Amino acid sequence: MTDRTITLPTIDAGDVTLPEPAWCAGHADHRPGFRVDIFHCGPSRGVAFQGQEIGDAALVLAPFANVPEPGVSVSLLGKTLDPVGLYELAAVLERHADQLRNLADELTMLQDAAGGEGR
Numbered sequence: 001m002t003d004r005t006i007t008l009p010t011i012d013a014g015d016v017t018l019p020e021p022a023w024c025a026g027h028a029d030h031r032p033g034f035r036v037d038i039f040h041c042g043p044s045r046g047v048a049f050q051g052q053e054i055g056d057a058a059l060v061l062a063p064f065a066n067v068p069e070p071g072v073s074v075s076l077l078g079k080t081l082d083p084v085g086l087y088e089l090a091a092v093l094e095r096h097a098d099q100l101r102n103l104a105d106e107l108t109m110l111q112d113a114a115g116g117e118g119r
Contacts, residue, residue: 010035021070023059036064041073 006027007017013035024040042059055076062068071080074089081089 008032008038010038018063021059021061024061025058036062038062038064 004020004022005017006020006024007015008027008030009015009032011032011034016035016038018038021040021042023042025043039060039062044056044058046056047054055074057072057074059070060073060080061070069082071082072086073080074086077089
């Protein structure tokens with residue numbers, strides 16, 4: 001955390017002033033909602049393939065939610081992970097990348113056997 005604070009309007013608790021983490025990207029798009037729905041979000045780290053966004057992840061903190069600890073929101077899953085979950089996801093994605101490479105090798109062999117059709 002830092003010494004900086006932010007004041008955000010809510011519909012149930014009025015203006016709420018709270019500490020803002022140094023990594024928070026700001027609240028320019030904040031719309032008054034419930035106090036429990038206030039959250040801090042860091043810069044998005046997107047993953048793109050062939051120019052198309054396929055997912056992103058960002059540090060998040062919801063200080064008034066049931067679990068007020070920082071986490072990482074992963075759009076591929078639609079949920080927030082703690083460090084253990086994030087490492088588990090990374091391991092699964094690495095295994096999946098290996099499977100994709102194996103499929104690419106298999107496809108290359110099939111295309112080569114067919115005389116390069118489909119390339």
